[in-house]
Structure formats: structure tokens, C-alpha cells
Amino acid sequence: MPPVYRPFSGRRPTRAVRIGTTAVGGSHPIRVQSMLTSDTMNTQACVDETLGLVAAGCEIVRITAPTVQDAKNLKAIRETLRGRGCTVPLVADIHFKPEAALEAARWVDKVRINPGNFADSKKFNVREYTDAEYAAEIERIRDRFHPFVQLCRDRGVAMRIGTNHGSLSDRIMNRYGDTPLGMVESALEFARLARESDYHDLVFSMKASNPKVMIEAYRLLVARLDDEGSDWNYPIHLGVTEAGDSDDGRIKSAIGIGSLLADGIGDTIRVSLTEDSVHEIPVAQALVALAEKRHPQEADAIGLPFEPFSFERRASEKIVVGGVPTGGDQIVRVAIRQAAYEKLTGQLAALGDFQPEIVHEQAGILEVDPREDEEVRLANSSPVARLVTIPDTCDLDIIPAFRRLATRLDPRHPILLKDAFQSRGSGGLENLLAAATSIGSLLCDGIGDAILVQGEAAPEQSLRLAYNILQAAGVRIFKTDYVACPSCGRTLFNLQETTTRIKEATLHLKGVKIAVMGCIVNGPGEMADADFGYVGGAPGKVNLYVGKTPVKFHIPEQEAVERLVDLIRDHGRWFDPPALSA
Secondary structure, eight states: OOOOOOOOSSSOOOOOEEETTEEESTTSOOEEEEEOOSOTTOHHHHHHHHHHHHHHTOOEEEEEOOSHHHHHHHHHHHHHHHHTTOOOOEEEEEOSOHHHHHHHTTTOSEEEEOTTTSSOOOOOOOOOOOHHHHHHHHHHHHHHHHHHHHHHHHHTOEEEEEEEGGGOOHHHHHHHOSSHHHHHHHHHHHHHHHHTTTOOOEEEEEEBSSHHHHHHHHHHHHHHHHHHOGGGOOOBEEOBTTBOSHHHHHHHHIIIIIHHHHTTOOSEEOOOOSSOGGGHHHHHHHHHHHHHHSOOOOOOTTOOSSOTTSOOOOOOOOEEETTEEESTTSOOEEEEOHHHHHHTTTTGGGGTTOOOOEEGGGTTOEEOOTTOHHHHHHHHTOSSOOOEEOOTTOOSOHHHHHHHHHHHSOTTSOBEEESOSSOOBSOSHHHHHHHHHHHHHHHHTTOOSEEEOOSBOSHHHHHHHHHHHHHHTTSOOOSOEEEEOOOOTTOSSOHHHHHHHHHHHHTTOTTOEEEEESSTTTHHHHTTTSSEEEEEEETTEEEEEETTEEEEEEEEHHHHHHHHHHHHHHTTOOOOOOOOOO
């Protein structure tokens, strides 16, 4: 029987897992965490950065430990912090080396392992595994994993089994593909091995740079945990990896993290920005605050109007709205209110790509409250398809309101999404995150043929926000798309400076997707759907990729951006930026 996913009326019930002086899950609040960007061997830099994060409100701090030597230095970092009176829980981030995990577990409160590379090296090999060969691989992993599990159990150290879309093992890839199912199966294999030792201090995560993939993987994980039994009620850590920087990174994070928090999923979160890590904390705190403001969702006997584990856009008829083709196979359109449109008169040319396409009051939009049977009946009996939305008088939360509308509305009618039923004013982080969460979540559900951002009162800003949400949700690409990882101790170049230089050179390449990765841990996999990749291969050296295939190696960092441009040009994707008008 296939797994079943339903949003939780409140927060998903989980067991509490203690992490040093704090705990996640159970009745504890949603915890905010971040990761150090400093070199793990630089004790003072790590201590200073940790203290800055804690001062900003970070509740759990993660530190990369790529080698045994790095893991040993966690002792000095911990002792220095404790000597300064800082008791924040410390988490070691492990890739590839079980020996580093064993050393780290002696000094930290939690260890994050990636089942895709804890005991495997990813080579993108294509082969068929027989059941016997697959079982032999699991036995090999058991031999390497059990000593670490037993040490964590004996010392009271928690563990996060953190799957990344970009680093699934060849064994998982060949059996399940590069899919949410593969991500979930990878984590469950390791969880079953941990439970063999009666170890239960587990937290799960399912990270991806694509919000759709990330949302689908977490939904499937929760459904599978429920199927496994009531004692599989482990806490969940949420994150969109390689989200990027500036508004784009915040919007993408809000779509992935905010949508799951709105469904009651998530006990701890990290917003991964290509910025100094301290800037991640207010974004994460704001997402938690928005989730806490939402009303518990009403149970809806008619179920969800979308397939929760794979993306498919809701079907509708193509109609013409105010002269603009909408619905059906058309791109998702951007609407604006009449009053906002009038304020922009004479400024439209200066807005560039951020153009209003539908004026709400001129479009003959039908308003339907999805709770009112007669309104739904009249809409469904209309002889022609109409663009339908929900009236601003509705007092439901946005996401469940539009899901209910999509469930009850005849599928031939396109739907206009709103981010809010009233303005929140102009500007501010909360406006941006709330709009991205509400509209972005529904777009990732496959719902929506047009969108209206009206929570943001400033007309120009509302249009920019609308288009940026469409881009981040992957439903309408109107500018260069970047996948950029947050910096950490593994990073082999300055990510912020490099990302800025790459953007300066390529920002005009509409429709081209470029990945900027600090190292090879998640790079080749996470950027698999990127057109081109810029990846740290060694200190001061960069490897360039086309898709997930490396094509240029060990390029000096000072030449690498220019060589990236040459690579884009060689593949016919380059065009010169438009000349600036005098």
C-alpha cells in the first residue's frame, strides 16, 4: 500500500532528542541552527564565530570535520567555548570518513552523517545490483557504521542522518534513481542499522537545492516514518541546501522550509545562505515566527488536490484574461491591483522584466470562498472557464484555503493565487518570507496559473517579489539561475566574493543555471540540473563542469571566472549583455 501524506493539524508529534544542553522535538520549540564558515583547525576563529552566532540567537552550532585531524581539534574548540561560559550544543559535520566521525563523537553533542558518503565514494557508476550484492553492501556498511553508533549510544551523543540530494551513493542511485524515494531509502537504511543497537537519538533531514525535490522528499520521509511504526517518531531538521544569497536565497529557503513548517513538519531549521552565517539567524527566526502565527489546519475529508511525492501542475483550460493567455500550458502570470497599476503609470519601461500582466479589476476574476457550497456550485456550473481566486474576506490561512479551493473547483478553471488577504505594509523580511512561503508552497504543490502579491504594499517591490518567487519555485525562469552553497570549513575559495564576480559576468544570461560550489562534497550531485558548475577542486584551484560532468580541471582561481565564460560561450549559451542607453 503506498504511503499516505496529510498535513498535520498542529505540529507533527515527535519524541524529544537531547543535544547537549538543549533538545529538539517533543514539546520543545523549533530550534534555529547554523554552521561555521571558519577553518576547523583555527580554534580562535571558530570560537569567535560561534560566540557571534549565539549572540544572534543561534541555538545549535555545526562545525565541519572533514578529517580526523579536524575532528580532534573539536576538543580544543569545545573546551575554549566552555571556558568562556558558552554551552551551546556543538554538532560535527562528517563526510566520507567514519574515522573522523568516531573521533568527533568524543567531543561534540551531535554528529551529522551523510548516508550517501559515510562509507561510500560516489563515482557515478552505472551498474545493476542483484539482491545478494545489495545485501552485501548493507553488510559492509553495517561493519563500518556500528562502532560509531555504539560510541554515540554509550556517550549520549545524538546523530543526524542527513541525506543530500546531491550525494546519494551509487548503490542507491542505481536502485532508486536520483529521486526523493532514493533520498528516503538511503536514510532509512542507516536508521535501521542504528536501531539494531537500540540507539534512538536520531534526527532526520532531506536536503536539496531544488525546493520541489526537498518538499517531496520530506513529505515522503514523514509518510514512511509513520508506516514504520509509532516508535519511528524522530524529529526532523529542515533546510534548503545551496539556497544562494540576497533575496533569492531567502525566498528559496522560505519556499522549502516555510511550506513544511506550515504543514506541521520540522523541529529544527537552518537557512543556508552564501553570506556570513550570522545573517542566517534572523531569517530562520522569522520563518519560525511565521509558522507559529498560523492557525492549526482543519482536517479535510476530501484530501489533498495534488500528488504529494512528485510534482505535476494542476490541469486547467487555457483562457484569455485581459488579453493575456492564462492557464493550460501557459506560463504562470503575474497580476496586480488597479490602484498599484495606476501608481506605476509612466514607470513600466523602467521595470524591465518585472511587468504586470493582469490587472485584477479588469480581468473578470471570479471570487469563490471554498467553504461556501453555493459559491463552489455556481463556479463549477459556469458554461465557460474562468480565472478564480479567493475573496479577501476569507479568514483561512492562505495555503489550506487555496488547497481547498483546488480540491473543490472544477479543474478547467485556472486559479489566481494570493500571498495574503490584506496588505502587511511595505518592505521588511516578514513580507518577503510570508509571500514566498504562501505562494511558493502552492506553486510547488502544482497549484496556480497566476499570482498576486498584495501583502507588500509597494507596487514595484510587489512585482519584483512575485517574479522572484516564480523563479525560486522553478515555474518561470526569467533571469540567470544560481545554485550557490553556503561557506563552511571545507570551502576552497571565498564563496561570497566568487559568487559576486560570477554574477557580475553572467547576470544577463536569462535561462542559464550556474552552480557555485565550494568543494566536491555535494557539488557534482547538487548541481546535476545546473547547466554549468564552478567547483573548488583544491586550494586555489577550480574545476568547471557541464551538468555533472567535469570538463576543466585545476584552473587557477584568478582565471576561473573568465574560463567559465569561455565554457558557456563554447556551448552556445553566451550572448553579450545589452548596451547601456546613454
